[in-house]
Amino acid sequence: MFQDDGVNSWNTVMLLYESAIKKFRTKVEILNDEFQQVHQYNPIEYIKTRVKTPESIVKKLKKNGYDVSIPSMIEHCNDIAGVRIVCSFTSDIYEIAEMIGRQTDVTVISIKDYIKNPKPSGYKSYHMLVKIPIYLSDKTVDTKVEIQIRTIGMDFWASLEHKIYYKFEGNAPDYISRDLRECSEIVSMMDTKMLQLNEAIMQTKLEEAERQREEKRH
Ligand code: 0O2
Numbered sequence: 001m002f003q004d005d006g007v008n009s010w011n012t013v014m015l016l017y018e019s020a021i022k023k024f025r026t027k028v029e030i031l032n033d034e035f036q037q038v039h040q041y042n043p044i045e046y047i048k049t050r051v052k053t054p055e056s057i058v059k060k061l062k063k064n065g066y067d068v069s070i071p072s073m074i075e076h077c078n079d080i081a082g083v084r085i086v087c088s089f090t091s092d093i094y095e096i097a098e099m100i101g102r103q104t105d106v107t108v109i110s111i112k113d114y115i116k117n118p119k120p121s122g123y124k125s126y127h128m129l130v131k132i133p134i135y136l137s138d139k140t141v142d143t144k145v146e147i148q149i150r151t152i153g154m155d156f157w158a159s160l161e162h163k164i165y166y167k168f169e170g171n172a173p174d175y176i177s178r179d180l181r182e183c184s185e186i187v188s189m190m191d192t193k194m195l196q197l198n199e200a201i202m203q204t205k206l207e208e209a210e211r212q213r214e215e216k217r218h
Helices: 010-039 054-063 070-076 090-102 152-167 174-217
Strands: 044-051 081-087 107-113 126-135 140-151
Touching (some): 010 090, 054 070, 090 174, 152 174
Antiparallel strands (some): 044 081, 107 126
16 A cells, blocks of 8 residues: 655654654643643643544545655645644634644644634644654654544534434435524524633632631731
């Protein structure tokens, strides 16, 4: 399938993508710990990572009309290394994205904001395509990672929609597609409500802390 006699052997390329995921996961965990110190809560509920399977890579290359070779997949398949960051609140998504963008060794290649511009399916998520340097023993290789940042609600919706999409092989009846879009709206309403609740709780906590400080002064 993938044959290449140059330095880009399949194993080396996969090692790079796996290393990029490892490195990125650690970065995000550190940011989460720092966020916990500053804001007194963990914005990240969980992180999922995966390296795309060879079958999936071949399918995507063929679908988009590219030849099936290692250089072609490095150039055209942007989501071989995938990191999904699932947050508590919509506001966390943008803060995390900014924190990632500020890392000096991360180069942001492109951003797709499917929260501000949802897909026709109702899909919402914030996508970042970045590259990070991977230091091997004799060279440094910039490696691409696709990051998807979303709330638990958006993740719940996307997981179910993905299953349904596959069940109908992309040809779901109209009423199912419509209901899924409606569910996406419900998830957005819930996200907004949860964010408002969290802000109200944080405000109450601040006021309580202020009241206690005042009591101590008198
Ligand atoms: P999988 O199995 O999730 O890995 P590109 O990836 O940039 O070359 P594309 O396809 O335009 O090209 O990228 P896009 O749409 O920005 O993002 C692709 C990924 O986002 C998908 O990966 C899904 O994970 C997710 N996604 C995009 N649209 C939808 C949607 O309508 N529903 C759901 N559930 N997920 C979506 P893959 O490669 O499809 O597969």
